[in-house]
Amino acid sequence: MKFVLESFNRDVADRELLQDLVAVASKLKDLGKAMTFRAYNxxxxYSASTIAVRFGSWNDGLQKAGIVPSQEKDVPIEALFENLQLVWIAKGRQPVYRDMSATPSQYTASIYNDRFGSWxxxxxxxxxxxxQEQSELLNYEAEVKSSKGTxxxxxxxPLSLRFYVLKRDRFCCVACGRSPATTTGLILEVDHDLAWSKGGETIEENLKTLCFDCNRGKGAT
Ligand SMILES: [Zn+2]
Known part of the structure; x- marks a missing residue:
């Protein structure tokens, strides 16, 4: 292999990045592989993160290049559900189709379409x-409680418990009442009532939803 210095990606024209995306997508297609972040790397x-930084997100880059990012057939269902949970949390509401094509979603709605038949x-x-996951979660919590500290x-x-608590609190900060659904960019976190270091367990009844600011004692302005 010839040794060449990598050029500063910053100086590469958008057009060159897009051309490389198209070239790699077609190469991968011939290989029977999906055009994923990892495969592009x-x-x-260039690197997939260069693409993501330049065009806003990896998927936005693919769209700019005219590539339909729906070839990921092998994404495990758990990963698709986890992604859906993260988007739901970020939005503070049930995601709509187009939410799945923007950050922080990693998989487009079309992948969900292909996998499940419809959105x-x-x-x-x-x-x-x-x-189902949450009923297992509550069983586990019951065990923790009856163990009396052992x-x-x-x-x-875990993500499933965070989702449970956020859903219970209607995706609103319990201190200031704000939600990402109405305040764009608001970040919700799940916090212990009684600190874990003081013996508070990570169970539903000891957890509450706080926004980033309230959780750090800054409060809403
Ligand atoms: Zn708050």
Whole structure:
């Protein structure tokens, strides 16, 4: 392999980045592989994060290049559901189709379409998966409580528990009442009532929703 210095990506024209995306997408297609972030890092001249930074997101870059980012057939369903949960949390409400094509979503709605038959069906299956996961979660919490301190939870709540608490609090900060659904860019966090270091468990009844500011004692302005 010839040794060449990588040029400063900053100086590369948008057009060159897009051309490389198209070239790599077609190469990957011939190889029977999906045009993913990781595959582009392996085969592209530039890095996938350069694309994401330049065009706003990886998916925006693909769209600019005229590539339909729907070839990811092998994404595990868990990853699709996890992504849906993260978008739901970021939006503070049920995501709509177009939310899935923007940050922070990693997979477009068309991938959900392909996998589940329709966007609606994807949402239905998601909700039933979440319900099931949460009933397991509550069983586990019951065990923790009846163990009288011999069984301890981890400090950081898993995503499913965070989602449960946020949903219970209607995706609103319990201190200031704001929600990402009405305040764009507001970040919601899940915080312990009784600190974990003081024996407070990471269970639903000891957790509450706070926005980034309230959680750091700054309060809403
Ligand atoms: Zn707040």
């Amino acid at each position: 392996e085969h592209g001249k 609606r069906k994807a949402l239905e299956e998601f909700v039933s998966a979440v319900d 069984k301890r939870t981890r400090r950081d709540p």
